[in-house]
Amino acid sequence: MNSLQRLHNLxxxxxxxxxxxxxxxxxxxxxxxxxxxxxxxxxxxxLCPSQPRGAQGFRPRHRADDLRSIP
Known part of the structure; x- marks a missing residue:
């Protein structure tokens, strides 16, 4: 099951x-x-440059279905 299927099913x-x-x-x-x-x-x-730089350094403990930086 992929992330989108998981969300739709939920x-x-x-x-x-x-x-x-x-x-x-x-x-x-x-x-x-x-x-x-x-x-x-x-x-x-x-705000703008921090989002991609933050995502590059992000290592979730669990598999992430979605990764967002909310302004």
Whole structure:
């Protein structure tokens, strides 16, 4: 079962192979680039480059079905 099938089945109340894992990493992204979280929220010049850099350094403990950085 892939991530999309897992989510659709969960929302439809159908069986799933495991609980979906949706990781949100905004605090991790700012730690990765060494800036305060307030700068992440207030300055697009911090927010935009921190997202891909944070994702590159992200190693989930469990398989992630979705990885998002929420601005």
């Amino acid at each position: 929302l439809a109340g159908k069986p799933i192979d495991r609980i979906p894992n949706f990781d949100i990493f905004m605090a991790r992204a700012v730690r990765h680039i060494g800036t305060p979280l307030s700068n992440y929220y207030l300055d697009y010049r911090v």
